[in-house]
Amino acid sequence: MNRKLGVYICHCGGNISDYVDVEKVKAAVEHDEGVFLARTTMFACSDATQKEMVEDINANQLDGIVVASCSPKLHLTTFRAVAERAGLNKYNYVHANIREQVSWAHSDNKTGATEKAIHLVKSAIARVRLAESLDPITIPSRKAVAVIGAGISGMRAAIELADMGCPVTLIEREHFVGGRVAQWDLLFTTDQTGKELVTRLYDDIAKRSNIRLLTGAEVIENTGNIGDFTLKVKVTPRYINERCDEGNLQRAIDACPVEVPDDFNFNITTRKAIYHNFPSEYPQYPVIDIKNCTRCGECEKVCGSIDFSQQEKTVEVKAGSVLMATGFDPYNPSEGEFGYLQFDNVVTLPQFKRIIDMCEEKLTFRGKDIHNIAYIYCVGSRQVEAGASSAGGSATDRYEEASRDISGENRYCSRYCCTSVIHSAIETKKRFRAVNNYHFTRGIRTYGKQELLYNESLKMGDIYLQSYENDPPSVIRENGKTTVRINDIMTAGKEISVNADLIVLVTGMVPRSDNRIASLFKLPKGRDNFFNEIHMKLRPVETVIDGVTICGACQGPKNITESVNSSLSAATKSFSYVSKGELELEPIIARVDAALCTWCGKCMEACPFDAVKKVVDGGKEIAAINNSVCKGCGMCLPVCPVNAIDLVAYSDQEMETMINALAEDIK
Amino acid sequence: MAAADTMFGESLKEFGAFDFNACYNCGTCTAVCSLSDEQNSFPREMVRFSVLGLRDDIHSSVKPWLCYYCGQCSTHCPQDAKPAELMMSLRRYLTSVYDWTGLGRKLYTSKAWEFGSIAILALLILVLFLFLHGxxxxxxxxxxxxxLNTFAPWKQVEIGDxxxxxxxxxxxxxxxxxxxLKIVRKNKGLKIxxxxxxxxxxxLIVHFATQKQFSKCDTLGTGKKxxxxxxxIIHWFLMSSYVIMFIMIVFFLGWFQTDNIYHWTHPQRLFGYYATAGLLTGVVWFFVARFRKSDEKSKHSHITDWTFLVLLFLTTVTGILVQIFRINGMPYPTYYTYVIHLMVLFPMLMIEVPFSKWSHLAYRPFAIYFDRVVQAAKKIK
Structure with a gap:
């Protein structure tokens, strides 16, 4: 191929030219095959040089350029834009990195650095000689978004999407919406209850005709890709007709003889097999928990709306993008961790929140009055390596010490708990008489406006004690009395004890234990096992699975404000995938040579994005690449035994000619 | 091991403390204190003890007595927890703790007890005079x-003295x-x-006589010792006047309460002038400061602070009047004022010296004395 190439070698002000003899590089390559012009420049990225490049390309009808400068991470898009401004297809530009890979790495050897720079530029020239003009891949995109999880994040995102004119299917696994927020009473800053927030969002959803809400619904299958997802959703019936008499339903609940631990109250109470979590829970009619129902028929006797003939069904949901808002689980302490399940007055923070919500005039738990409350912070968060904390745990007849081992994998801070527990402690003090709050902390993190809350609690006389992670507080039961002891670093390490009626383990957030949804979508998880975004700062709601966005606490610990922030962000991002009805994708993807492929399946196994499928082409089984899913990572190339797969713009031929150029002797 | 007790904080509030719970332990107060040092670091530690209600640690601490209330800690406290006022309250509290009769606590925490005692003691004097005057x-x-010595013979008054x-x-x-017992004997096993x-x-002597720690208060950042x-200076003037007057009326009453009118250069009159000048200046100065609340240490006044000043002021003024009436030959005014003078003086001394504010004059130097002895004994060990 006869090409007319321009080569630009950058000084980078001296960053490159101090160690690489750029003039020598220019002299070494300017007579290479196809090179029409070669220039050195002080700053290739400067406006002036960019303009010069555009003029060069236009004046000389150049059909390919090489820029040898810094890392392509910095300026690949800059020079692609230069090519496009000059009317040149951007894939006819090849970058050579002679700063990070040459001048900075070999500042001790100028001759060698110059030689390496020449090799790199020559190999870039060799590659650009073979470069093809490429056009982005265009695929249709269905204007609909599936939102998974109807907690605060999912509900808010659904409303936002609906208001942008996008049909939404909101899929909730539970029979009631609201997620964790519905389980909370008063919330900080607004002094609204969680139930109020959920009610408001539910009303907003009910008003919008383009939101379809599925409750008792679980995604069981996912096929398709960005622009065209097809989800199979299993919908469990409520076994209760929608039009029903509330009084009769209450009687049906009363009649039910089954009692099971109530998840909604974190198992501190029980509920019937026919239940709602609280009277105004949305949707506003109960459900029969068919797993625990004995079909005794008592409820049918008092209520005509009960209908056991309802069948489980599978619904197909089609969407151009999927928004994940599946939330979190509260950390569940292991048995004996700070006395949990070992002493009857040790509860978790979510349980405590339910207890204060359910107590009316007096604060009681298991029939005992509560006055002194000890809060042990960071349980299940900021865990340490095994052996880094003392384990505790010894027992004699009348003396029993709980384990204070805080080792584990959850190294992160759960962010919300300091604020949440301090808020609960203040509310408890305000609502009930003679309550003393003792906080056993590892440092308070009530960031932002939440600091006011910490201040308020101090002024109300709450006592804060602090320990380091290598010496957590111990919980001791002696002669029927429970005390919490700490070597308080605020009091020069002095051992302080508190006689506690109730011990609240301030438990953090952990990823959902049921993570089937993640495997259905192949969502990557971070080291903490929460869903992972592409870039924490710059692409915070996108995932490497195109078309799938994440928000809320499924991504990591967040409070409500932060969850809703991210949910609105994810709604906008998801909408951007579907708003135009079509999508442009990078053309650098894998390509199968149908003649060579013999279908062994190795490429399918190697593909991390599920982009390879077996198809039958002219009676022959071969591999086919899904253009919308392939990321051009190249994992399938080396595993192919017959070399039937090539990567666009990185073909074998291109790579070989680059290697040849690198291996060439330089005179 | 010590048990935390939130009730302690509540009881300390009766002694004037407030808002110290707001402390978040930054330690700014200790950093800006010119008197806090490595051996005795305060006030943060005392705030912490108070928040946690560690009574034993507070009772055995000399630190409240080492603070002279410059108020820098309260000024710089980011939480407005008023550590200086807490230290002041701890001094009141400790005064009541040292007092084994329990009267100190009553006088500090109950207005009825405070004013009732003053009234009863004043009445006692009145009754004594009604029956025993000459x-x-x-x-x-x-x-x-x-x-005057015919109406109230000094020999008889001296018996009362x-x-x-x-x-x-x-x-x-x-x-x-x-x-x-609380401070020194608390160090079990320490041989002194x-x-x-x-x-x-x-x-003990130096600190009582000079109160030199006072001069070191609020020197941080000035580069001065x-x-x-x-x-x-005013406090020392007041204190020395008080002491002189006390010595004159208790040990030299016959010389002080004389019917003679000496020349103004006579020591009896010079001492008298010095003491009344000191008392008046001091009392007025502290009155004005507490009214104006212009500096941190005068912002917060406990009822007992006012009582002390008022009693001292009345004593001084009636004393001056007695002298004026006597010298100018006004018998009845002299007699009545004299009775009133004693009716104020007696309750003031009886209440303030062992049970209330005056006692800090003794506790402060003793605290330093006990602390130095304990430190020295620990060094030997």
Whole structure:
């Protein structure tokens, strides 16, 4: 191929030219095959040089350029834009990195650095000689978004999407919406209850005709890709007709003889097999928990709306993008961790929140009055390596010490708990008489406006004690009395004890234990096992699975404000995938040579994005690449035994000619 | 191990403390304190003890007595927890703790007790005079002065003085002994050689006489080791006047309460002028400061602070009036004012010296003395 190439070698002000003899590089390559012009420049990225490049390309009808400068991470898009401004297809530009890979790495050897720079530029020239003009891949995109999880994040995102004119299917696994927020009473800053927030969002959803809400619904299958997802959703019936008499339903609940631990109250109470979590829970009619129902028929006797003939069904949901808002689980302490399940007055923070919500005039738990409350912070968060904390745990007849081992994998801070527990402690003090709050902390993190809350609690006389992670507080039961002891670093390490009626383990957030949804979508998880975004700062709601966005606490610990922030962000991002009805994708993807492929399946196994499928082409089984899913990572190339797969713009031929150029002797 | 007790904080509020719970332990107060050092670091530690209600640690601490209330800690406290006022309250509290009779606590925490005691003691004086006073003669001395010693013979008054001084000494000394038990004997197993009690004794004398720690207060950032602050000087003027007056009326009453009218250069009159000047200046100065609340240390006044100032002021003014009436030959005004003078003086001394504010004059130097002895004994060990 006869090409007319321009080569630009950058000084980078001296960053490159101090160690690489750029003039020598220019002299070494300017007579290479196809090179029409070669220039050195002080700053290739400067406006002036960019303009010069555009003029060069236009004046000389150049059909390919090489820029040898810094890392392509910095300026690949800059020079692609230069090519496009000059009317040149951007894939006819090849970058050579002679700063990070040459001048900075070999500042001790100028001759060698110059030689390496020449090799790199020559190999870039060799590659650009073979470069093809490429056009982005265009695929249709269905204007609909599936939102998974109807907690605060999912509900808010659904409303936002609906208001942008996008049909939404909101899929909730539970029979009631609201997620964790519905389980909370008063919330900080607004002094609204969680139930109020959920009610408001539910009303907003009910008003919008383009939101379809599925409750008792679980995604069981996912096929398709960005622009065209097809989800199979299993919908469990409520076994209760929608039009029903509330009084009769209450009687049906009363009649039910089954009692099971109530998840909604974190198992501190029980509920019937026919239940709602609280009277105004949305949707506003109960459900029969068919797993625990004995079909005794008592409820049918008092209520005509009960209908056991309802069948489980599978619904197909089609969407151009999927928004994940599946939330979190509260950390569940292991048995004996700070006395949990070992002493009857040790509860978790979510349980405590339910207890204060359910107590009316007096604060009681298991029939005992509560006055002194000890809060042990960071349980299940900021865990340490095994052996880094003392384990505790010894027992004699009348003396029993709980384990204070805080080792584990959850190294992160759960962010919300300091604020949440301090808020609960203040509310408890305000609502009930003679309550003393003792906080056993590892440092308070009530960031932002939440600091006011910490201040308020101090002024109300709450006592804060602090320990380091290598010496957590111990919980001791002696002669029927429970005390919490700490070597308080605020009091020069002095051992302080508190006689506690109730011990609240301030438990953090952990990823959902049921993570089937993640495997259905192949969502990557971070080291903490929460869903992972592409870039924490710059692409915070996108995932490497195109078309799938994440928000809320499924991504990591967040409070409500932060969850809703991210949910609105994810709604906008998801909408951007579907708003135009079509999508442009990078053309650098894998390509199968149908003649060579013999279908062994190795490429399918190697593909991390599920982009390879077996198809039958002219009676022959071969591999086919899904253009919308392939990321051009190249994992399938080396595993192919017959070399039937090539990567666009990185073909074998291109790579070989680059290697040849690198291996060439330089005179 | 010590048990945390939130009730302690509540009881401390009766002694004037407030908002100290707001402390988040940054330690700014200790950093800006010019008197806090490595051996005795405060006030943060005392705030912490108070928040946690660690009574034993507070009772055995000398630190409240080492603070002279410059108020820098309260000014710089980011939480507005008023550590200086807490230290002040702890001094009141400790005064009541050292007092084994329990009266101190009553007087600090109950207005009824405070004013009731004053009234009863004043009435006692009144009754004594009603029954025991001498003839109210209008006859004047040769110099034209009132014959006060005929109405109230100094020998009889002195008997009362001695009884009062005996009671004051008994209560104050026993309270100091109680303080010794709490501060020194608390260090179990620490052997204190008798010699140390003598070698460190100069601390007690020097600190009582000069109150030099006061001069070191609020010197941080000035580069000076001490300052002649008006506060220290006025306080010292007041204190020395008080002591002189006390000595004159208890030990030299016959010389002080004379019917003679000496020339103004006579020591009896010079001492009298010095003491009344000191008392008046001090009292007025502190009154104005507490009214204006312009500096941190004068912002917060407990009811007992006012009581002390008012009693001292009345005593001084009536004392001056007695002298004026006597010298100018006005018998009845002299007699009545004299009775009123004693009706104020007696309750003031009885209440303030062993049980209330005055006692800090003894506790402060003793705290330093006990602390130095304990430190020295620990060094030997």
């Amino acid at each position: 003839p109210m003669t209008t006859e004047l001395t040769d110099q034209g002065g009132v014959k 001695w009884i009062m001084a005996g009671m004051l000494s008994f209560f104050l000394l026993s309270n100091i002994f109680n303080m010794y 050689p008798i010699k140390l009690w003598f070698t460190e004794l100069y601390n 001490f300052t002649f602050s008006s506060y220290w």
